[in-house]
Amino acid sequence: MHLLDILPLNSKPGGRFFLFVFELVCKRVSFFSVSMSSPCLSSVLTHANFTMYETGIPDVLSQQPSVLPSINTLQISNPAYSSNINSQWYRQVSPHCWTADNVLEWISDHVESTKFDASTLSLAYCTMDGHTFCQMNLEQMIGIFGPQLGPHLHESLQEHKTKYELQSLSGSELNETCQLLDNFLDNLNFPLLSTIRIGQAEVAVSKREFDHRDDYDLPSLTMEPMTPLRDTEYLSDNQSDSEYSSSSNSGMFFSNLGSPESGSGESDPEFSYPLISKGHIKTEKEESRLKRPRGRPPKISRERNSSIYDCPKKNKHAPRGTHLWEFIRDILIHPERNQGLMKWEDRREGVFKFLKSEAVAQMWGQKKKNSSMTYEKLSRAMRYYYKREILERVDGRRLVYKFGKNSSGWKIEEIGMGM
DNA sequence: GCCCTTTTTCCTGCTT
DNA sequence: TAAGCAGGAAAAAGGG
Numbered sequence A: 001m002h003l004l005d006i007l008p009l010n011s012k013p014g015g016r017f018f019l020f021v022f023e024l025v026c027k028r029v030s031f032f033s034v035s036m037s038s039p040c041l042s043s044v045l046t047h048a049n050f051t052m053y054e055t056g057i058p059d060v061l062s063q064q065p066s067v068l069p070s071i072n073t074l075q076i077s078n079p080a081y082s083s084n085i086n087s088q089w090y091r092q093v094s095p096h097c098w099t100a101d102n103v104l105e106w107i108s109d110h111v112e113s114t115k116f117d118a119s120t121l122s123l124a125y126c127t128m129d130g131h132t133f134c135q136m137n138l139e140q141m142i143g144i145f146g147p148q149l150g151p152h153l154h155e156s157l158q159e160h161k162t163k164y165e166l167q168s169l170s171g172s173e174l175n176e177t178c179q180l181l182d183n184f185l186d187n188l189n190f191p192l193l194s195t196i197r198i199g200q201a202e203v204a205v206s207k208r209e210f211d212h213r214d215d216y217d218l219p220s221l222t223m224e225p226m227t228p229l230r231d232t233e234y235l236s237d238n239q240s241d242s243e244y245s246s247s248s249n250s251g252m253f254f255s256n257l258g259s260p261e262s263g264s265g266e267s268d269p270e271f272s273y274p275l276i277s278k279g280h281i282k283t284e285k286e287e288s289r290l291k292r293p294r295g296r297p298p299k300i301s302r303e304r305n306s307s308i309y310d311c312p313k314k315n316k317h318a319p320r321g322t323h324l325w326e327f328i329r330d331i332l333i334h335p336e337r338n339q340g341l342m343k344w345e346d347r348r349e350g351v352f353k354f355l356k357s358e359a360v361a362q363m364w365g366q367k368k369k370n371s372s373m374t375y376e377k378l379s380r381a382m383r384y385y386y387k388r389e390i391l392e393r394v395d396g397r398r399l400v401y402k403f404g405k406n407s408s409g410w411k412i413e414e415i416g417m418g419m
Numbered sequence B: 001g002c003c004c005t006t007t008t009t010c011c012t013g014c015t016t
Numbered sequence C: 001t002a003a004g005c006a007g008g009a010a011a012a013a014g015g016g
Helices: A016-031 A038-053 A079-084 A100-113 A123-127 A130-134 A138-169 A172-188 A240-245 A284-289 A300-304 A324-332 A357-367 A375-388
Strands: A195-198 A201-204 A342-346 A351-354 A400-403
Touching (some): A100 A130, A324 A342, A324 A357, A324 A400
Antiparallel strands (some): A195 A201
């Protein structure tokens, strides 16, 4: 039996549902400690990737079915891949509300990350739901999962529980930023998959091309076709290449999202719409013909696809969300959480620097439910703050800004802590 | 519905 | 040469 054989017939390889099923299969397979050789995994991933972007490279798998491993010889060669590929949905749900399946998946991630031999586990303990799990103390965990995995699971569970308790206690705005940081940084650890060679073709496959569910997109995992953003209709000359040669995801955050100093690459914002078909990959001539109009594109596609941006409609009189400068400030005043995204250059003067500019932009985009946010756009918004004296110019220094006299909440005296 | 504010998007030119 | 900066222009969208 082949991996692809167990997928639903109507799940197109490379499509969202295909990846979802593939992901689930991988997770289950790895959890039950069966093995697959890494070249086989590479083949599967390559297949999904090539099919997804219609590169024209021959369909290796369909032509060589023998390359596919049987399901019980699968082995996840890169534990980080499988443990991160699903964006760890359980970070969005209180552990008390986890279903047995959720618990199983959570355990699975830890099994993979700790390289624990899951074959020693009894399945009988894997049918507990989150509520039952939360009742267990450290000793009980060790009793069931052993001295290696038990404490690990216990610690992780406590973290999740604490996070949700804190969330219900403290300010929602600040928490949102912190949560965003947490989710974001969790994904920073994901290593790039190795470069895969097929014949003469060499394709660098990264997690961003597989992980299409960021933390905000979790509820959107449906099989319904999605209407592409207007970006698929209008293309600017300087955007098209990066936007259609690959897809990305807000849950990606690799080193290539940083500033030049952190080895940054081009941000690739159109990531929440993975259903890229041939029809969306335009030729150079088409690109130059179909220029995107100036100004902000209408929100039509987002509202039409409420499953993508699954959030309640904003009340007209609801208070505005956090402003950009406040979002930046919140990152800065939590240095233990921002982990190298930004740093203070001069804490007292309010001078700060973007270290991973594109990553911060992606976070801002996540917050605003805007998948195409880039540092370029973010920085434009930042420059508007000069006039209002929320920010001051710092001449001659790239990625460096300074809080102005109309900003607040960042001074040591104001927040009452030494940083 | 109008107006204002706050972005967002695109663009050109310049600097590092 | 690429990345970042500066700022104009236009538009979206929320709120008064």
